[in-house]
Amino acid sequence: MNLHLFLLCLLLAFGLLSVMARSLLLAGISLAAASVSLTLVLFEMNAPWAGVFELSVCAGLITVLFVSTVSVVRREEQFIAENRLRFYSLPFFLAVFGMAFWLFAEPLTRALVPAVPPQVQINVGTTLWQLRWGDLLGQLCVFVAGALAINAFFRNKNNA
Amino acid sequence: MVTSLPYFAFIAVPALAALACPFAARIKPRYADILANTALAVGLLTALSFIPEIAKPLTLQAWNMGTGLSVFNNDVFSLLMLITVYMVALCTAFYSIFHEMPDGRRGVWNALILVCAAAMCGVAAARDFFTLYVFVEVTAVASYALIAFEDRRESTEGALKYFFLTAPASTFIVLGVALLMLYTGGTSFGHLAQAMSSSGAGDSAVAIILGVMACGFMVKAGLVPFHGWTPDAYQSAPAPVSALLSGVVTKAAGVYALIRIALALRVIYPAHAANAVGQALMFFGALSIVIGALGAVYQRDFKRMLAFSSISQVGYIVLAAGAGTPLALAGALFHLFNHATFKTALFLNSAAVEKQTGTTDMRKLGGLEARMPWTALTSNIAILSTAGIPPLSGFWSKLIIIVALWKAGLQSYAAIAIFASVLTLAYFILMQSRVFFGKTPEHLAKVSEARAGMLLPPILLAAVMIAIGFYFPLLFSNLVEPAAKAFL
Numbered sequence: 001m002n003l004h005l006f007l008l009c010l011l012l013a014f015g016l017l018s019v020m021a022r023s024l025l026l027a028g029i030s031l032a033a034a035s036v037s038l039t040l041v042l043f044e045m046n047a048p049w050a051g052v053f054e055l056s057v058c059a060g061l062i063t064v065l066f067v068s069t070v071s072v073v074r075r076e077e078q079f080i081a082e083n084r085l086r087f088y089s090l091p092f093f094l095a096v097f098g099m100a101f102w103l104f105a106e107p108l109t110r111a112l113v114p115a116v117p118p119q120v121q122i123n124v125g126t127t128l129w130q131l132r133w134g135d136l137l138g139q140l141c142v143f144v145a146g147a148l149a150i151n152a153f154f155r156n157k158n159n160a
Numbered sequence: 161m162v163t164s165l166p167y168f169a170f171i172a173v174p175a176l177a178a179l180a181c182p183f184a185a186r187i188k189p190r191y192a193d194i195l196a197n198t199a200l201a202v203g204l205l206t207a208l209s210f211i212p213e214i215a216k217p218l219t220l221q222a223w224n225m226g227t228g229l230s231v232f233n234n235d236v237f238s239l240l241m242l243i244t245v246y247m248v249a250l251c252t253a254f255y256s257i258f259h260e261m262p263d264g265r266r267g268v269w270n271a272l273i274l275v276c277a278a279a280m281c282g283v284a285a286a287r288d289f290f291t292l293y294v295f296v297e298v299t300a301v302a303s304y305a306l307i308a309f310e311d312r313r314e315s316t317e318g319a320l321k322y323f324f325l326t327a328p329a330s331t332f333i334v335l336g337v338a339l340l341m342l343y344t345g346g347t348s349f350g351h352l353a354q355a356m357s358s359s360g361a362g363d364s365a366v367a368i369i370l371g372v373m374a375c376g377f378m379v380k381a382g383l384v385p386f387h388g389w390t391p392d393a394y395q396s397a398p399a400p401v402s403a404l405l406s407g408v409v410t411k412a413a414g415v416y417a418l419i420r421i422a423l424a425l426r427v428i429y430p431a432h433a434a435n436a437v438g439q440a441l442m443f444f445g446a447l448s449i450v451i452g453a454l455g456a457v458y459q460r461d462f463k464r465m466l467a468f469s470s471i472s473q474v475g476y477i478v479l480a481a482g483a484g485t486p487l488a489l490a491g492a493l494f495h496l497f498n499h500a501t502f503k504t505a506l507f508l509n510s511a512a513v514e515k516q517t518g519t520t521d522m523r524k525l526g527g528l529e530a531r532m533p534w535t536a537l538t539s540n541i542a543i544l545s546t547a548g549i550p551p552l553s554g555f556w557s558k559l560i561i562i563v564a565l566w567k568a569g570l571q572s573y574a575a576i577a578i579f580a581s582v583l584t585l586a587y588f589i590l591m592q593s594r595v596f597f598g599k600t601p602e603h604l605a606k607v608s609e610a611r612a613g614m615l616l617p618p619i620l621l622a623a624v625m626i627a628i629g630f631y632f633p634l635l636f637s638n639l640v641e642p643a644a645k646a647f648l
Contacts, residue, residue, distance in 0.1 A: 138294030141175055145275045145298050149305035152268050
């Protein structure tokens with residue numbers, strides 16, 4: 001098994017664990033580990049800037065947000081009885097999807113031979129501040145919306 | 161070409177106002193209302209001030225793939241979306257002043273409406289599918305929080321359905337964007353058009369890219385058969401949020417991108433009815449028209465019936481976009497704006513009925529016309545406009561769509577559109593008779609008209625419907641025709 005495939009498997013495993021874990025804290029940490037795996041994939045694919053952003057924002061900032069949020073949740077709320085069947089079915093669906101992908105990956109890759117040659121490399125400053133600043137504005141809006149949504153839900157919990 | 165629109169301000173002003181809202185509410189809860197309404201009113205007036213530019217010769221700058229500082233779109237379609245977003249968001253924020261909620265929560269409520277508006281402006285501004293996706297996701301997060309805001313069991317259920325059914329749609333969109341990037345080396349609308357003109361839309365790679373992205377956007381638009389989340393989300397959301405969702409969120413998050421794809425198709429197919437993607441759009445549009453209308457007939461809840469009606473009306477927009485002639489596309493844009501006006505008015509009226517009577521179950525309602533005359537009047541106007549009765553605005557947009565379909569040789573689709581319009585009138589008459597006409601039940605004997613402030617947005621929207629209807633010849637030569645020429 002080469003490193004690339006190993007990292008992708010690791011990413012998948014941590015992603016699955018973050019959804020299936022009973023403990024919120026474990027789920028948050030698994031998500032961070034999945035982000036770290038993705039960062040390594042990005043480094044391996046020669047996309048260091050994307051890797052740095054993934055590591056700092058997703059593995060770093062988001063994890064801090066999750067862990068601090070989990071820490072304010074009352075302990076007993078983590079152990080409310082729930083039907084776990086839907087979570088246990090997840091690996092099954094993942095396996096079906098994986099098999100479907102295995103079957104269709106090759107014809108899909110053949111159909112998607114790039115029609116245009118790869119563009120000349122542009123430095124990250126130009127990309128971020130001139131070409132993609134609209135996306136940065138969108139990302140800031142995501143943070144604001146996320147913070148407001150958390151505020152709205154936790155106020156609900158406190159009022160309940 | 162339209163003068164460069166100040167998109168940064170259109171997005172940043174409501175976003176900054178959203179940040180300030182919770183702090184303003186701490187000083188005095190009403191300050192959050194004032195701040196939100198002022199920011200949105202200024203945005204609407206600024207967007208309206210650009211209307212004279214539409215009469216000038218236009219080009220679709222979206223096709224330019226220059227790598228300059230302009231990362232945003234600059235065409236008539238974007239301007240129309242901006243006006244629609246600000247208009248509906250302002251109506252929602254204004255109505256919210258009278259919506260009951262704990263004072264401590266007004267800051268976050270208004271902030272969420274403002275972030276949602278900012279995100280939808282971002283969608284309208286995007287000239288690139290990835291930027292569009294980022295803002296669509298912001299819209300989704302804010303909408304999810306707004307649907308679940310009231311912490312009722314139904315609200316949580318509606319919000320979760322919205323989240324779980326639209327999350328896979330996001331995956332489809334990202335996958336489509338990634339494939340577009342892989343195939344063309346870029347993610348802009350121009351790159352899609354370039355890929356199609358160089359290879360032909362019959363090319364399997366382009367068909368895969370378009371199919372994957374269109375699936376995602378159809379879920380977000382709530383088109384049949386991807387409409388499962390729509391009725392529950394609309395019914396269970398707080399009343400003003402239903403107006404926002406139906407009036408503009410589904411259009412910004414789904415319909416807008418579908419029309420952009422349809423515009424891209426025009427690059428190689430002047431009338432792309434023969435194209436597979438165009439045909440798929442028309443098929444799902446027509447299916448939504450019929451299923452939405454039939455579904456509405458059987459509903460017993462006021463808001464749920466309006467939700468099915470929205471599915472049907474969005475179908476008209478997508479059907480016209482799929483036909484793809486300049487007239488059909490102009491009709492799609494015009495109907496998009498009109499639908500925002502009449503559906504916002506109807507959802508706000510349903511909110512007034514719910515507030516005054518405590519229910520939206522039509523079996524428990526009746527005879528409200530005498531007790532809520534203004535609500536009944538504005539509902540009547542909005543209903544007649546939705547059904548396409550002359551001379552209201554909805555009549556003209558449906559007429560343009562039907563004429564465009566007929567001229568494109570799509571008589572069967574035109575017949576479906578006409579038939580569904582009759583069905584629309586039928587279920588709305590049914591609704592009016594159950595809610596506003598007939599004998600007043602005893603338990604509603606003491607019901608009174610909603611407060612003047614709550615009536616103001618529906619009255620203004622009804623005035624817009626009437627004004628557009630009467631001044632249509634003027635609007636047609638100055639707005640619709642130039643918009644249609646822009647698509648040539």
